[in-house]
Amino acid sequence: MAAPALAAEKDWNFGDGETPERWALKNSDYALCDAGLSQSPIDLGSANARGDIEVTTNFGVASGSLALADELVQVNFAPGQGKGMNSGGTAFNLLQVHFHTPSEHAVDGRRFPLTAHFVHATDGGRLGVLGVMFEEGEANEGLARILAAHGNGNGAPVTFDLDTMIPDDLSVYRYMGSLTTPPCSEGVNWHVADEPVEASAQQIATLREALGPTARSLQPLGKRLLVAPAE
Template identity: 45%
Template structure:
């Protein structure tokens, strides 16, 4: 199967509600946890055999002349879903990330507690992944870290409508301005990785922002109560990959 097809399949897994029972169930603990994903389905073998897996511990980055990130996100209607693995907000078309001379459209943002990527061995209490796709289905993900502190006002309207149980996609009552969900300073680390959930497809361009945002302990606790436990895949071997900054 072509890489673009695999990545597009992975995006569908992320974007569409996956709350209904399926042939290959996975989770974050026990026999369905990350250590076993590769054996749960033939479609998940990359989770075990892949050499460019995410998340990673970001350290010893190579200094490079990375261009500034160019984002043009718009405010508009959005939907929300508890897919049994995370809370995900799906955006209307129009948000753009310019990267490598291409336009990647913002598809969705979802969350993990604690963070999946770590920086110099440091885990953060919360992480957001902004998933983008180009016209061929290739993916680019912006990772945003959160420190415990003041409540995050940009997240507050979303948190007011968090689905308490896994279920279908539903519309949010307020428009979402995706630009407000990003920090003002956009310095970043870059590496080549994968989806952090099955099928763990590789070829994903990862852009992890250096500047964390704040989130209140209550906001994190509300997410954790709904999800019922940690929602992070452990960091994966670097296998010789370079991290640029």
């Protein structure tokens, strides 16, 4: 995921998604990217616990504006719309959604062609992300709105129904991780839906063209707890 704060000059890039990026070699401010023990993304197939995480979203129709940059397609939501998620009693306010091609998280080594990261923060500034994978199928209505606005360039307004981009029945993997982009800050409360939603081959291709390869290499789970949905 991208940091919510605006970066200065971008001095890093995604790699091939497999080779470690070694971002700390480019900028010592990124030391955590190479040295951190709670980094993202991870392979969700390595879950070491099972249980149903209580997570609900208050999404629906929302308005925002497009932020387009190198390796970035993002919608920044206008404040005050009351959108967000509640995870285990903690309220997270929705800030932005952005995309990666292919997905960053994997399941048993498999990556999906596209993922959306809904980035949230609590009032106290703790970050929480909801990740949703896309598989090829029917065209996605929310993505259609975003891609239509994409033609209007950076800053273009866009309004779409966020619920079209999450599974009807939301159950999630949960673990504590990091931003997947420099400075790779940790303490991010990750939720990844265990069921994909659909996007058309054309929609996936258009985003892949705009983003290029934008998945960070998989990071070791280490000693962290990774909870998979109960069976």
